[in-house]
Amino acid sequence: MFLFSLLLVVYCGTICGNLLIITLVSTSKNLHTPMYFFISELSISDIFVISEVVPNLLYILLNNGGTITFIDCIIQMYFFCASEAFECFLLAVMSYDRYVAICNPLRYSTIMTRGYCIILSITSWLIGFSLILIHILKTAKLHFCGSNIINHLFCDLVPLIDLACSDTSMIHLVVYIMGIPFVIIPIAIIVVSYTYIILAVLRISSTTGRQKAFSTCSSHLIVVSIFYWTIFSIYVIPSIYVVPSKGLTNTSSKFLSLLYSVFTPLINPMIYSLRNKDIIKAVQRTFQKHVIW
Numbered sequence: 001m002f003l004f005s006l007l008l009v010v011y012c013g014t015i016c017g018n019l020l021i022i023t024l025v026s027t028s029k030n031l032h033t034p035m036y037f038f039i040s041e042l043s044i045s046d047i048f049v050i051s052e053v054v055p056n057l058l059y060i061l062l063n064n065g066g067t068i069t070f071i072d073c074i075i076q077m078y079f080f081c082a083s084e085a086f087e088c089f090l091l092a093v094m095s096y097d098r099y100v101a102i103c104n105p106l107r108y109s110t111i112m113t114r115g116y117c118i119i120l121s122i123t124s125w126l127i128g129f130s131l132i133l134i135h136i137l138k139t140a141k142l143h144f145c146g147s148n149i150i151n152h153l154f155c156d157l158v159p160l161i162d163l164a165c166s167d168t169s170m171i172h173l174v175v176y177i178m179g180i181p182f183v184i185i186p187i188a189i190i191v192v193s194y195t196y197i198i199l200a201v202l203r204i205s206s207t208t209g210r211q212k213a214f215s216t217c218s219s220h221l222i223v224v225s226i227f228y229w230t231i232f233s234i235y236v237i238p239s240i241y242v243v244p245s246k247g248l249t250n251t252s253s254k255f256l257s258l259l260y261s262v263f264t265p266l267i268n269p270m271i272y273s274l275r276n277k278d279i280i281k282a283v284q285r286t287f288q289k290h291v292i293w
Contacts, residue, residue: 046265086128
């Protein structure tokens with residue numbers, strides 16, 4: 001009951017926090033900029049991620065266990081992985097947005113137009129949900145003949161593959177191949193963007209100007225660090241796939257999965273709201289508008 005209550009509070013707080021950011025960005029004219037548009041897209045992704053995991057987890061905790069059909073397990077894994085894949089590309093797009101804003105400030109409004117931002121967002125959604133489908137179809141074709149108990153918090157790649165009786169070498173190959181567009185390319189974009197950003201900031205003579213430039217990137221860097229640290233710990237380390245018993249322990253794997261699937265969507269809106277003066281001002285104006293007569 002303690003875990004149930006904790007996760008319920010976290011879930012409600014995550015939904016409310018991310019919905020607040022989405023509402024503020026859509027209603028506040030001062031937040032109608034590319035950066036806040038992408039932040040609202042990140043909030044939508046966070047709502048998807050936590051909603052694909054926590055409701056079923058709450059049911060399992062409340063009933064001291066639970067069952068899920070194979071097709072529902074595959075669907076849960078698909079939407080969860082697709083949302084995570086979208087977030088990989090979105091974080092790369094957000095780093096490119098910061099690069100244009102700092103390195104090409106005079107051309108920022110002409111490059112990052114609303115139409116271009118929408119195209120980048122839609123492209124990220126389509127790539128994430130389409131490429132993940134290949135991996136999901138491969139996994140669904142595996143033969144499962146032994147234990148049907150998933151030793152995990154939800155239907156995820158590694159625990160599901162562990163239950164398969166058929167050869168999983170092709171799945172491992174697909175995972176490694178898909179790591180290039182889903183992990184390597186976004187990370188390369190982020191690293192290159194911030195390399196140019198750092199070089200541009202170092203050329204600023206005033207200390208105040210440097211601090212202001214870095215402050216616009218600090219929240220994004222924190223989110224990127226948390227996201228990719230957990231992703232690398234769970235999916236990228238080869239030992240997890242090749243020899244699971246020598247990789248992360250079940251307890252560590254569950255803890256990290258809980259971190260990036262439940263607590264990261266809660267932390268993201270806090271990082272962007274508490275460290276962002278524009279969002280704080282928008283909250284204050286909205287509160288005064290609806291409360292003070």
